[in-house]
Amino acid sequence: MNEARRTPGFETLAIHAGQDPDPTTGAVVPPIHLATTYAQDDVGSHRGFEYSRSGNPTRAVLETALATLEGAPYGFAFASGMAAEDAVLRTLAPGDHVVIPNDAYGGTYRLVARVHHAQGIAFSPVELSDASAVAGSIGPRTRLVWVETPSNPLLQVADVAALAELAHSRGALLVVDNTFATPYLQQPLSLGADVVVHSTTKYLGGHSDVVGGFVATSDEAIAERIGFLQNATGAVPGPFDCYLVLRGLKTLAVRLDRQCQSALAVARFLEAHEKVARVRYPGLESHPGHDLAKAQMRDFGAMVSFTLRGGEPAALDVAASTGIFTLAESLGAVESLIEHPARMTHLSAAGSALEVDPALVRLSVGLETLEDLIDDLDRALGSIRS
Ligand code: PLP
Numbered sequence: 100m101n102e103a104r105r106t107p108g109f110e111t112l113a114i115h116a117g118q119d120p121d122p123t124t125g126a127v128v129p130p131i132h133l134a135t136t137y138a139q140d141d142v143g144s145h146r147g148f149e150y151s152r153s154g155n156p157t158r159a160v161l162e163t164a165l166a167t168l169e170g171a172p173y174g175f176a177f178a179s180g181m182a183a184e185d186a187v188l189r190t191l192a193p194g195d196h197v198v199i200p201n202d203a204y205g206g207t208y209r210l211v212a213r214v215h216h217a218q219g220i221a222f223s224p225v226e227l228s229d230a231s232a233v234a235g236s237i238g239p240r241t242r243l244v245w246v247e248t249p250s251n252p253l254l255q256v257a258d259v260a261a262l263a264e265l266a267h268s269r270g271a272l273l274v275v276d277n278t279f280a281t282p283y284l285q286q287p288l289s290l291g292a293d294v295v296v297h298s299t300t301k302y303l304g305g306h307s308d309v310v311g312g313f314v315a316t317s318d319e320a321i322a323e324r325i326g327f328l329q330n331a332t333g334a335v336p337g338p339f340d341c342y343l344v345l346r347g348l349k350t351l352a353v354r355l356d357r358q359c360q361s362a363l364a365v366a367r368f369l370e371a372h373e374k375v376a377r378v379r380y381p382g383l384e385s386h387p388g389h390d391l392a393k394a395q396m397r398d399f400g401a402m403v404s405f406t407l408r409g410g411e412p413a414a415l416d417v418a419a420s421t422g423i424f425t426l427a428e429s430l431g432a433v434e435s436l437i438e439h440p441a442r443m444t445h446l447s448a449a450g451s452a453l454e455v456d457p458a459l460v461r462l463s464v465g466l467e468t469l470e471d472l473i474d475d476l477d478r479a480l481g482s483i484r485s
Contacts, residue, residue, distance in 0.1 A: 109168065109282075109283055109352055110352045110353075112164075112167050112168055113164070113168060113283075113348045113349055113351055113352060114349045116163060116164045116167035116168065117159075117160050117161075117162075117163025117164045117167065118160055118164060118345070128342075128346075129156075129157055129160040129342065129345060130156070130157065131157050131338045131339055131341075131342045132151075132155055132156040132157045132338050133338055134151065135150065135151045136149070136150055136151070137149055137150070151335075151338075152330060152333050152335055153330045155335075155338055155341070157338040157341045157342055157345075158176050158335065158336065158338065158341045160341070160345060161176050161336075161341040161344055161345050162174045162175060162176050164345060164348060165282075165297075165299075165303070165313055165315065165344075165348065166315050168282040168283075168348070169277070169282045169286065169287075169288060169295050169315040170282075170286055170288050170289055170317075171288055171295065171315035171316055171317055172316075172317060172319075172322070173315065173316050173317070173319070173322035173325075173326075174313060174314070174315045174316075175313065175314045175315075175322075175325050175326060175329045176299075176311065176312070176313055176335070176336050176341060176344075177311065177312035177313065177314065177329065177334050177335065177336065178310070178311065178312065178334045178335060178336050178340075179298070179300065179310050179311060179312045179334070180206075180278065180296065180297060180298025180299070180300060180301075180311070180312040181206055181210060181298075181312065182312050182334035183296045183297065183298075183312030183313055183314045184207060184210055184276075184296050184312070185210060185214070185332075185334070186314060186325050186328045186329060186332070186334070187243070187274055187294055187296060187314060187321075187325070188210065188211065188215045188220065188243075189328050189332070190242075190321060190324050190325070190328075191215070191220050191242055191243070192219075193218060193219030193220070194219060194221070194240055195219075195220055195221070195240050195241075195242045195243075196220070196221040196222065196223070196238055196240045196241045196242065197211065197215075197220060197221070197222045197223075197241070197242065197243040197244075197245055198222070198223050198225055198233060198236050198237060198241060198243070198244045198245060198271075199211055199222055199223070199224050199225070199245045200224065200225065200226075200227045200245065200246065200247050200250055200255075200257070201224040201225055201226050201227075201452055201453055202247075202250045202251075202252075202253045202255055202453060202455075203224070203245070203247055203250070203251075203276075203453060204247060204250075204251045204276070204278075204444070204445075205440075205444055205445035205446065205447040205448045205453070206444075206447065207245070207247070207276065208224070208447065208448050208451065208453050209447040209448075211245075212451070221240070223236040224451075224452045224453060227246060227248070227250075227255065227257035227262065228255060228256070228257060228258075228387070228388065230258075230261065230265065233262065233265060234265060234269075237265070237266070237269045237271060241269060241270075241271045242271055242272065243266075243271055243272055243273075243274050244262055244265070244266040244271050244272070244273050244274070245274045245276070246259060246262055246273060246274065246275045246276065246287075246292070247275075247276040247278075247279070248275065248279075248280070248285075249279045249280065249381055249388075249392070249399075249400055249402065250279075251278075251279060251402070251430075251444070251461075252402075252404050252440040252444065252445060252455060252459060252461040253379055253404060253455075253459075254279075254379040254380060254381055254386070254400075254402060254403070254404050255379075255388060256381050256386075256387075256388025256389075256391050256392045256395075257388075258391055258395070259273070259275060259285075259287050259290040259291065259292055259395055260290045260291050260395070263290060263291030263292050263293075264291060267291070272293040272294060272318065272321070273287075273291065273292045273293050273294070274292070274293065274294040274295075274296060275287035275292045275294070275295050275296070276295075276296050276297070277295045277296070277297055278296075278297050278298045278301050278302070278431070279301075279400055279402055279430075279431075280396060280400055281297075281302045281303060281351060281355065282295075283351050283352050283355050283397065284355065284359075284396045284397045284398055284399075284400060285395060285396045285397070288315070288316075288317050290395060293316060293317060293318045293321065294314060294315070294316045294318065294321060295313075295314070295315040295316070296312070296313065296314055297312060297313040297314075297315075298311075298312055299311035299312060299313050299344045299347075300312075300429065300431075301429065301430050301431030301432070302347075302351060302354070302355065302401075302431035302432075303344055303347055303348055303351065303431075304343055304344050304347040304431075304432070305347035305350065305351065305354055305431060305432055305433065306343075306347060306432050306433055307429065307432040307433075307434065308343060309340050309343040309344060309347075310340070311336045311340055311341075311343075311344050312336075354433065354466060355398070355400075355401065356398070357466055358401035358464055358465065358466060359382070359398040359399060359400060359401055360469075361401070361464050361465075361466075361469045361472060362380065362382070362399070362400065362401040362402070362403050362462075362464040363380070363382045363383075363399065364469055364473070365403055365462065365464050365469075365472060365473060365476065366378050366380035366382060366383050366403045367383070368473050368476065368477075369403065369405050369476065370383060370385070372477075372480055373408075374407060374408055374409065374413065374480050374483055375405050375406070375407060375408070375480070376405075376406045376407060376408045376458070377405065377406045378403065378404075378405045379403070379404040379405065380399065380402075380403045380404075381396070381399040381400065382398070382399030382400075401431075401463065401464045401465075402430060402461065402462065402463055402464070403461075403462045403464060404440075404459055404460065404461045404462070405459070405460055405462075406456060406458040406459050406460075407458050407460065407483070409458075409483055410457070410458045411441075411457035411458055412484070413458070413483045414439055414457065414458050414459065414460050415439060415442075416479075416482055416483045416484055417437070417460055417476075417479045417480060417482070417483060418437050418438060418439045418460055420478070420479040420482040421437050421475050421476065421478075421479045422475055422478070423435060423467055423471055423472060423475040424436060424437035424462060424472070424475055424476070424479075425437070426438065428443050428444050429463070430461075430463035431463060432463070432465060433465050433466045434465045434466075434467070435462065435463060435464055435465035435467055435472055436462070436463040436465070437460060437461070437462055437463075437479075438460070438461050439457075439459075439460060439461075440455045440459055440460075440461050441454070441455040441456065441457040441459065442457070444461070
């Protein structure tokens, strides 16, 4: 007689969902299937795979695993986060309108403003924490409300459940870029979102060695269209890349537990420092979205942004003076990174409504010894010349 079993927890699913031992060999790690084509038993009769752009067994394992972690019935892996976002935006038709956050990732802004806008998609950048501004920006042709929470690089927190309700009441779908939080910290579909996008390059891969993207959805019609676009446009990840993301997923929870703990300590250190004007970290009580983040997230993430009293010159000094925090774009991996968004990741938003304060510095807190990280920042802040 079967005993009732508890639902597997996140860590169990991250290691096992879709990842049963290989039926032919018993290998406990999904094989990397390099074949581009698959023998057919008869014309039109195959064993689930025909051609590797349309479907690949290693990619299928990743798609099952990550969709399961997002609580999604459908998931599609892409060659990059931008390719995943592009697929979602390609579901729109000329004349349609999308609401985007006024502090969206610079690449998202560029994709909407300089690629899809040129193809006839209208857009409005809006402050997502201002419900009446969001409501006012939704028109009869609005198809998508695009959310990033916590946002990049300002770490603003948006109310996913409230925005989903608002979008749905006006006939639009809610898309959440869950790159900063990951499904371990936040599950947008369970809060009412329709589509989740990821740059798997970040926490999901977790080791700065793979570029990838993902779309998860609970909407059957969207899933059908995204699946079509994945094959038709062909921006698919290679099997080795899929393997690397799968490998990263298995340790996501333990990595993030430690990274969140260190990020809070780093944020508290910065908040007490005389050269720092303002720290943006949702885990600080001073953060305007702290209570909301506490309600919709398991923990507050490992990204910390701060502005310097000395403005841009001080920000550039700090970014160039750390030793353990590496000056580099990207985020979410085991090594800590520092960057200057206005001149690096968000340069593509210069001169737009999404332009970033040049006094801002962004940190991705990694897994090094906490005391070393704080020491490193202390020294860098001490090097400010002005
Ligand atoms: N979304 C967010 C929040 C990001 O930070 C990034 C990249 O930095 C992307 C999407 C794009 O992902 P990728 O670089 O994998 O194309």
